[in-house]
Amino acid sequence: KAGVTQTPRYLIKTRGQQVTLSCSPISGHRSVSWYQQTPGQGLQFLFEYFSETQRNKGNFPGRFSGRQFSNSRSEMNVSTLELGDSALYLCASKLGETQYFGPGTRLLVL
Amino acid sequence: GQQLNQSPQSMFIQEGEDVSMNCTSSSIFNTWLWYKQEPGEGPVLLIALYKAGELTSNGRLTAQFGITRKDSFLNISASIPSDVGIYFCAGQSGSGGSNYKLTFGKGTLLTVNP
Numbered sequence A: 001k002a003g004v005t006q007t008p009r010y011l012i013k014t015r016g017q018q019v020t021l022s023c024s025p026i027s028g029h030r031s032v033s034w035y036q037q038t039p040g041q042g043l044q045f046l047f048e049y050f051s052e053t054q055r056n057k058g059n060f061p062g063r064f065s066g067r068q069f070s071n072s073r074s075e076m077n078v079s080t081l082e083l084g085d086s087a088l089y090l091c092a093s094k095l096g097e098t099q100y101f102g103p104g105t106r107l108l109v110l
Numbered sequence B: 001g002q003q004l005n006q007s008p009q010s011m012f013i014q015e016g017e018d019v020s021m022n023c024t025s026s027s028i029f030n031t032w033l034w035y036k037q038e039p040g041e042g043p044v045l046l047i048a049l050y051k052a053g054e055l056t057s058n059g060r061l062t063a064q065f066g067i068t069r070k071d072s073f074l075n076i077s078a079s080i081p082s083d084v085g086i087y088f089c090a091g092q093s094g095s096g097g098s099n100y101k102l103t104f105g106k107g108t109l110l111t112v113n114p
Helices: none
Strands: A005-007 A010-013 A019-024 A031-038 A042-050 A053-057 A064-068 A074-078 A087-095 A098-101 A105-109 B004-007 B010-014 B019-025 B031-037 B044-049 B055-058 B061-065 B071-076 B085-093 B101-104 B108-113
Touching (some): A005 A087, A019 A105, A031 A074, A042 A064, B019 B085, B031 B061, B071 B085
Antiparallel strands (some): A019 A074, A031 A087, A087 A105, B031 B044, B031 B085, B085 B101
8 A cells, every 4th residue: 555645855945935735645544634844843733634624733823724635635835935934844644543654845945 | 732751862872782762741642653754754653552551562663651641662672773763752642533633752863883
């Protein structure tokens, strides 16, 4: 069974731009969560989607948003990028109580 | 909010040595998970623990879910160079739906000297 896939793997943007990241969960997994990972803050939860609905949300500003499609694929959008948004963005899909992570998208904001 | 204290922050050991790391929390968790992350990759699940007192092995890795449900440890026996990476513990609270929450420790950086 294929794992969680994320595209793109690397991205460079400039301040003020917006970005959309994509995640395809493991087949059969309906829950998709997004995390931001930085050296200083570690892994921080952004939000979780289940059956196209946002089910949980972390403490991030409204510039961070997401959505989930009927095939469980999910996208995350960050608008008006700031330098501090540079991070590894991880997507995880869940079946039952266990989460499985994708390889991440490395975003660099210049 | 919930916090996980993971220790040690880093370890530098010789190949063949055993390693132990642990996580403690001020809150009770329903599930403990241990992940390993290598540079440029996402965390990979190593062991999942679902019951207090549970002791589970995966090859050279052994992890236990503390009886108080507030702690967990991970042991790696006879370390090898490919064990290098950052090990994260994660505690899960809630029982699914909108109550589900996964809290991560800050990680333990393991370096193995051949």
